[in-house]
Amino acid sequence: MIFNQIFDAINIGLVILDRDLKVQKWNRWMEVHSGIPEAKIIGSSIFETFPNLDNPKFHRSCKSVFSFGNFCFFSQKLHHYLFPFKSTSYFESLFEYMQQSCAIGPLRDENNVIQNLFIYVQDVTEVAVYEHKLVEMNLKDGLTGIFNRRYMDVKIREEFGRCKRYGGELSIIMFDIDFFKKVNDVYGHQCGDFILKSVSSRISSIIRNVDYLFRYGGEEFCCMLPETKLDGALQAADRFRTAIMEMESNFDNSIIKITVSLGVAGLDDCISSAETFIKKADEALYRAKREGRNRVMQMSLENA
């Protein structure tokens, strides 16, 4: 009697299934979030209402609980949810469904035989949202929304190491907005920010899914192109150059046109570290600046 009240009052979903995985109990919380009254679901197979559970991991877990009497855990990180319930929090834009942390455990009869199992469901949507935001803040540049310098260091070193170990091509393009200081001086820093955002989104729209675009700092950017040789990267760099040159940014009714200078480096045997690799591209970028801007230069190939 008392336990029944707790069963319905608790702010956690509780479900009891029998050995055929038919619903025996369905608490108030489950009723509220699923919109399915207990009377309606009781006695029916859980898969009838939730076909998404009809998967190997869920079957494996139930079998394990019945065979060994252990607990099986479904973390939010890997599974997101067991029961697709509409999210009730204010974060619906990030998650379509309520994020859940769930576990399955055994229920024994008076002879210690496992006749049923229970599933508990905890709503962890809010925590998942905070975590997601923290991860984002750690990887992305606040202004432009592209990856930040910190992530660039990690990612390029990682990819560099992978290519050195297993082989494969890798190129990077460093580029910089020409006369960016003038934009700031003439139109103000807000306009400067606007230009940085425009460049980021224009370049993001023309790179491949596998490429990474980073803000290196100030008005300097870096694009990493996995599985791409120097030739291919030079072509990509020229597409960047043309796209930015043709871009017209409208800020406060002024049409602003800018150009970028680009330096390209492709991985070869002479380059021994990720730092040297970046430096190679950076040197090429400065040559592009010196030779008149709005152009693409490739790294010098002698003595790396």
Place this chain on the structure above:
Amino acid sequence: MQEEKILSDEEIEILQEIMNISFGKSAADLADVIDTHVVLSVPFIRIMQVPELPTYFREHVKEYKTISIVEQKFWGRFKGDALLVFSSGAGRELINMLQHDTRPGFESDPIDILERETLMEVGNILIGACVGKLAELLRDVVTYTPPMVVVERDYSNAVTESRYDPDNTAIVLKTDFCFDEGDVSGFLFLITSNDSVTWMKEALRLFIEQYE
């Protein structure tokens, strides 16, 4: 000398036999649950003082470069700590074997989360199978804490004696396991202590009685 007292040779022999039977059953049921055959070696029982544990542990895992550990506490009348030690690279092998078809939601979620979760799932089942069957034969029912996972670490400080009461005696039940497919192997250590001994002696006596 105290070691001799805690369980007699005969009791150890019975326990060994019980583990043999129960792990045999676990292996059979495991094949059904995770669709792959797990070979569990004849279990080995050592009784030692807690301060000897770290050295003992290190001796056993020293040929692995890195290890992953799944740890779970279990408690019934039979209670203690289960440590499942996987060889390096086991997580990735297991991901392939279990064919987790769904990648986690966000692109930025790194593979090591998947690896962690897979180790946790398999570890949880493996520990549950071994501890559960053993408890069942000894007519006990145990519950478990959620498993904790340490992925791909250097082994040297995996088990420190500070984790256990140094005055305690540890009963270490060890079995080697390897999976039929894939290159996955490791050890399972069940570490239980004085607290379970009185009950265990009684349970062993009852077990043998049914055959007499």
